[in-house]
Amino acid sequence: MQKPKIQVFPSILSADFGRLSEEAHRLELAGADGIHIDIMDGHFVPNLTLGPKAVAAIRKSTHLFLDIHLMIYNPFDYVEAFVREGADRITFHFEATEDVEDTLEFIHKCGKQAGLAFRPETSFSMVPKFISSCDLLLLMTVNPGFGGQAFMPDVLEKIRLAQEAIRRQKSGCVIQVDGGINPDTGKQCVEAGATVLVSGNYLYHQKDLKQGIASLRV
Ligand code: DX5
Numbered sequence: 001m002q003k004p005k006i007q008v009f010p011s012i013l014s015a016d017f018g019r020l021s022e023e024a025h026r027l028e029l030a031g032a033d034g035i036h037i038d039i040m041d042g043h044f045v046p047n048l049t050l051g052p053k054a055v056a057a058i059r060k061s062t063h064l065f066l067d068i069h070l071m072i073y074n075p076f077d078y079v080e081a082f083v084r085e086g087a088d089r090i091t092f093h094f095e096a097t098e099d100v101e102d103t104l105e106f107i108h109k110c111g112k113q114a115g116l117a118f119r120p121e122t123s124f125s126m127v128p129k130f131i132s133s134c135d136l137l138l139l140m141t142v143n144p145g146f147g148g149q150a151f152m153p154d155v156l157e158k159i160r161l162a163q164e165a166i167r168r169q170k171s172g173c174v175i176q177v178d179g180g181i182n183p184d185t186g187k188q189c190v191e192a193g194a195t196v197l198v199s200g201n202y203l204y205h206q207k208d209l210k211q212g213i214a215s216l217r218v
């Protein structure tokens with residue numbers, strides 16, 4: 001079987017927030033496939049990060065694909081703002097809204113890719129029915145909220161099951177993993193069926209960002 005192409009999305013959560021434009025440019029030079037931007041509301045997760053204006057600033061300084069990860073309640077209400085400021089894909093949490101289908105549909109209506117994220121403890125049984133309506137499944141490999149946490153290996157089984165379900169449904173949906181990803185855990189996720197890797201802490205501790213990104217692709 002042909003080896004799948006692995007995409008690497010550095011998480012800007014681990015970057016210097018005083019220099020977001022420069023950081024975005026640096027990621028472009030280092031060969032990132034896009035930038036993962038974590039949006040937290042202090043309610044869905046116990047942390048606060050960035051909003052649409054920060055996304056606009058990043059958008060101005062790079063042509064890279066902007067991958068927005070919403071960890072907020074009522075994601076539907078914020079889709080338009082993030083689209084306006086330059087998002088290319090908007091991923092929101094299954095656990096954050098009763099309007100999963102409507103929100104996925106609205107993101108598509110805005111002409112953007114739509115992703116659906118699942119916390120580690122959310123059962124796999126919730127996943128299959130949404131595969132046909134989204135471009136990406138984000139299977140969290142830590143509890144969302146903070147960078148620098150340890151990878152949760154129990155999620156590997158969920159990745160395998162999701163990959164099988166995607167294949168059975170003949171869907172083009174891809175699997176993204178986020179949390180505690182380094183070359184070792186990334187490889188385990190890729191073997192289980194993930195093709196889109198998000199990494200913050202590991203990448204930002206590398207002397208050479210370009211080599212760090214390349215090390216996740218093998
Ligand atoms: C956690 C965020 C992640 C985080 C990953 O809630 O969604 O994107 O930045 O960071 P690391 O790679 O440090 O676990």
Ligand code: ZN
Binds near residue numbers: 011038178
């Ligand atoms: Zn994230």
